Amino acid sequence: MITACFNGKFVEPNELVVPIDERGHQFGDGVYEVIRIYDGKPFMIDEHLDRLYQSADAIKLRIDPDRGAFKNTMLELIQKSGLTNLDLYVQVTRGIAPRNHLFPDCPVSVSMTAKSFRSIPVGKKDSGASVILHPDERWAKCYIKSLNLLPNILAKQAAYEKGYLEAILVRDGIVTEGASSNVYIVKNSSIITTPISNHILSGITRMAVKNMAEYLEIPFIEDQFTPDEMFQADEIFITSTTLEITPITRVDDKQINNGKPGSVTKALQERFRQII
Structure with a gap:
């Protein structure tokens, strides 16, 4: 069962993929979304994507302008997870670079995880x-x-x-x-x-x-x-x-x-x- 994706690579949940010099880890320099999937159908996924891109724009973080490809990766992870009711966590950071407060010149990092959701009692x-x-x-x-x-x-x-x-x-x-x-x-x-x-x-x-x-x-x-x-x-x-x-x-x-x-x-x- 594949439940995670990092920079386009689908990985096992216990695989170590995020380096120490990752801007999300070092600075919290990134944005995220949580999307709920009911019976295999994402709920308001386009609205979540709108907000993700708006949040990224607000901190001058450029996400892949091809929203269709970005969304397809999300849908592929949902399918690979084998789950029908799940939460999809999407995180985008300013990338992997030596620690410095100024924006680095490097690709952004994108991580996604899929987990069964737990409703409140x-x-x-x-x-x-x-x-x-x-x-x-x-x-x-x-x-x-x-x-x-x-x-x-x-x-x-x-x-x-x-x-x-x-x-x-x-x-x-x-x-x-x-x-x-x-x-x-x-x-x-x-x-x-x-x-x-x-x-x-x-x-x-x-x-x-x-x-x-x-x-x-x-x-x-x-x-x-x-x-x-x-x-x-x-x-x-x-x-x-x-x-x-x-x-x-x-x-x-x-x-x-x-x-x-x-x-x-x-x-x-x-x-x-x-x-x-």
Whole structure:
């Protein structure tokens, strides 16, 4: 079973392929994407590719302009993996060169890995999960899906150590997003989520939620909200490629509404199941 690819070469999962002088290893100088495949069919792969190329452009990293060839390599790895339900991780860095802060004159490095995905426990999808609020200590360009995730990791670990699923980040009194997710509140049967800006990652599942809301005729409002507005919400849910649509019933130690997933979240979950 082939589950990895490095610079166009398909390799075994235990094969050592990344040199010490690799820019992703030395500097975190690169970008990435995670694409979920359901029953052998990649979910919104073109939207993921769009975001990968946009992130690369934002850090002046040139990926193969032949997107068709790039995508074909991804599809070939999916096929070679022998898996039908998997997550495909794609990472592009500035390449292999002696350590120097300046951009090197060398080819970029592209690595891909395919692994069976692990969904969050069904109970959390059905009954809801808990999150904590955490200061948003990230840099000013969160719209780039870069390899520099240390603040996200620290926030996620803080949530885990307290027994929570996710950390919801707050910047200047405004909720931005989760450590690895987008966040939404529901009030008066309308979905409210933070507007696209440099301070959040434009999620692919977020895009799907917006489309599903339009299909279900649920108002989708892009507006800022505060932690207090979260506590007063009728419903809360978070989304990401790996979390899909997960209801949130507690924030810190406070129960949200009646402590159960609401009708809007359930309608989105059902529509999402139909789509995938």
